Amino acid sequence: MEIPTKYEPGRAEKLWYEYWMKHGFFRSEPDDREPYTIVIPPPNVTGVLHMGHMLNNTIQDVLVRRARMLGKNACWVPGTDHASIATEAKVVAKLKSEGISKHDLTREEFLGHAWDWTRKHGGIILEQLKKLGASCDWDRTLFTMDAERYDSVVKVFVDLYNKGLIYRGVRMVNWDPQAKTAVSDEEVYFTEEQSKLYYVRYKIVGWNDYVTVATTRPETILGDTAVCANPNDPRYQHLKGKKIHVPMTNREVPFIFDEYVDMEFGTGCLKITPAHDINDYEIGLKHKLESIDIFNDDGTINERAGMFAGVDRFTAKELAEKELKKTGNLLKVVPYNNKIGRSERTHAIIEPRLSTQWFLTMEKISKPALDAVMNGDIHLHPSKFRNLYRHWMENVRDWCISRQLWWGHRIPAWYYNNGEIVVAENAEQALELARMKSGNARLKESDLRQDEDVLDTWFSSWLWPITSFDGINKPGNPDLKYYYPTNDLITAPEILFFWVARMIIAGYEYMGDKPFRNVYLTGLVRDQQRRKMSKSLGNSPEPLDLIEKYGADGVRVGMLLCSPAGNDLLYDDSLPEQGRNFANKIWNAFRLVNGWKTDTKIPQPESSAAAVRWMDEALKKGTAEIDSHFRRFRISEALMVVYKLFWDEFSGWYLEAIKPEFEKPADKTTYDATLGFFDRLLRLIHPFMPFISEDIWQLLAERKDGESIMISRMPESRKYNKELIARFETVKELISSVRSVRKERDIPNREKLTLIVRADEKSADSEFIPVVVKLCNLESVSFIKTKLEGAASFMVGTTEYYIPLGEKLDKKAELLKIREDIDYYRGFLASVLKKLENERFVQNAPANVLELERKKKSDTESKIKSLQEREKELKKI
């Protein structure tokens, strides 16, 4: 059968993924093996796969596949997130394109559309993950808004409320006056816009004097409740304790001091409007100032302003300007560039506005989560994130958990009478509670009104490791007991606080235990200019196209090769290309071995026997290194070991060393050993490249239906012979040197050479001499004890080698080379001597270091000596 010279990934990917699914290899049920659990960071339900997902899920799959092959009961739980903001925005946009406005729909109607959308687009992303080779237990697929998860979220809210940890409070939100809704920070974009800076004078009460304030928003003067300067500003010290009269009103407000004020900006004096500026709000809280909200929902001025009631905010600005000018309070107006926040959806200018929101008290419940990371109960990889985590957790703020949206878990709070609140799992319980609390048994369900808002998306995902096993609804169920705490969490550092920290908090609050043992933080995928990959920039390749082009294995390797933990990955097409080339290399190594015929009558050549002995040790060494890298989550380095083990050691050295002559059969012993090595290598490769490893593994021997590399055992780490490996490294150096001699003198490969070693036959690395003979195409190797004249020479370690060249010897070139070597070694010797002649070094350095330096000295001296001898000999000729 003719095997193509290039590996074709498409066929293998389809064939083997179906095979794995058919045999249920991804499924996991509790048993008596050790569990290994990962819960997926749930992608947005209506999202599509991007490069970040590719990286993240490749890493998870590598870990899961490896754990499985280490004999653990591996369970990777997949699922999607309802992503309230993102999904709702998409549904709103889709309805808009059909001419439907969200405000024309009832909540139920809108949710109907949202569910339709979710059912239509939901889970596409999970199908895409399958193309990547993800070995999730698909029978466990979850959704943050499915029935069990929804109930869990509601139960947790009620529980936290009853524990007194949830409260209602005022907070500044980004208000979109056109859509009449609050929008999240993520939905606000900033543009640099030309505006004006107004210098307005405020009268100092009791004095015939003024203080000047610079502001971009004269209309909000109507809501001012203080004027503020920096406490270190000498210009305003005399105003301590004074009252200031706010123009256009009859209010007198305090003059206060706060470090927040920038002395360089404007006049160094700031008007404080707590209801309409986020920074003013903070200052207002600190100084216990009154907040006067002067705007209506639609951005018009309300009665509380005392002036301009009913006027739009932009008109109000013009009117205020006129009014101030008329009273002589407007001193000057200068052009000014500032950053204006606009709503992503309506492009209206955002109005900061106070509103009542639900909050979760964080301080108490976050304590165990801080401790867990600090005392090493949970490991962050790389560990540099510990400091960041600590800083955040020590300064944790209360969590605003309500969102003015419909798509999500509706807040289980009901209002009745005039602002009385009950919190319960459902309407019936709420009614019962309300009757009890009010003492009014006649309250009807229609007297209760449920809160319109939903919960922050993270308020469901913070429970993910628990709800993945339905741990809130069914505490202590068998799955939960077996799989919780999970092992590793793989996610991006940007959501360390939003998500990871909160999962840890929830874990201790609801399970009394950590949700996972290790957190591996991946980097961001960026393009060559270090820009984030994003849809809007259009700089992100389409992942499925990449898989099509380079193969899933190739793309996986590409993603992993260049992404050490916590470092960004600068994506370039050369990465999956390298991965594809590696797959091809494996494929061709298989073609070679597969093409050999064996003959049991042929004895094993010495060179092959030696190569087999070495390859076995090299594999043991590689396996140990891979284990060690995985223990420390150095996944790209583990892959690099596999890569070099296969490409350099196995293909480059071993296969070349044992390769039978053209169209001649191989001996059985070597052949079997080679298949054994190939098998071990494929198993090491499998977690990284599941498809090609399975494809070749299935061809390597007769396999029965139901056999698979993915359920075979990973080669185990064993002690290896360091000394033998070191000897072979010297042999490699020797072989390279002979090749150099050929290259420098243009001696073709097929021309046989003679190698002479200045050493005792027994003391040399005679074990591998047959390998050298074969790889260098040597006529013979002999040993002498004296110098040899008229030959090319070189040194490996402290041993001298000669290759007689007869006429071809270029005396001048040889001499030059020797001269260079002598100069180099003399320089080296000088640096060693400098140390050894330093008395304090000799006195203070540890014995072994001293010993090493002395050995360096004697080795180098002997090298120089033999080079000099040789130089003398050459000159004689």
Added chain:
RNA sequence: GGGACGUUAGCUCAGCUGGUUCAGAGCGCUUGCUUGACAGGCAAGAGGUCACUGGUUCGAUCCCAGUACGCCCCA
């Protein structure tokens, strides 16, 4: 403004907490190769005052301080 991290070869990064595992890897680059598995390959090479300035030490890429630049998170 507060905080965290970083600066090592043309690029992306290792260097596991001071001494032949010390200056490394992969990619890229240069020069040869129709070498009967693979040009998606093979062979041989070139490339770095380890950001800068001080300090500690017998000895610093590694520890300390400062400077410069970069990046991220929070506000």
